[in-house]
Amino acid sequence: MAQSALIIGASRGLGLAIVAEFLKKGWNVVATERSTSRSELKDYRTKFPSQLEIETVDINSTESVDTLRSALSARKFDFLLVNAGVALGAEDRIETVSADDFIRVMRTNGLSPVAVISKLKNCVSEKGTIAAMSSSLGSVALNEHGTWEVYRASKAALNTLMRSYVARDKADQKTYLLLDPGWVRTDMGGAEADLSVEQSIPRLIDVALAQSNARGLHYLNYKGEVLPW
Secondary structure, X not given: OOOEEEXXXXXXXXXXXXXXXXXXXXXXXXXXXXXXXXXXXXXXXXXXXXXXXXEEOOOOOHHHHHHHHHHOOOOXXXXXXXXXXXXXXXXXXXXXXXXXXXXXXXXXXXXHHHHHHHHHHHHEEEEEEEEEEOOHHHOOOOOOOOOOHHHHHHHHHHHHHHHHHHHOOOOOOOEEXXXXXXXXXXXXXXXXXXXXXXXXXXXXXHHHHHOOOOOEEEEEEOOOOEOOO
């Protein structure tokens, strides 16, 4: 029986590439997008009609997440990844960012992914894997140059919230991952980024799947290296 993955935030960029990688590996995938408009994800469904299902969710809407949870309540997935996120750009500064933009980034990148994981946890098998897309920029120890300041803060918040969430239940058999894909050339990463999607995502997914049954929380990059908090 094929293994199954639930990918939250998969309409483009890294999320779309993650879906493609799981499909290539023969997994069944439920992938989400924020709207029902035309997307490349729907093209994948045409190519993989028996492997790919598409749902709609806005991770910043409690009602939307609750609707998704109800739709998937009878399902059990082997792997859950929350990929959704936003950025203001490399030059975002604490002294210039608006309160509204700060709240939006912190909510989307920090609070909402962990809230989604909390609501969808029971849709993952007892010894399955739950992951969130983080970044090396979320490491406080590695922050020696600034830049991407609001984004860094949001990913550091994500890391801390995940660590707190996992620490609550010592008996939990699941594996939890915070994943850093590297600096990737996407709409968010920009044209100057170090890596192509093809150089990052296949390695990242192999690293994630290699952690199966590792239990506890692990903060890793696409090379399989442990990142400092």
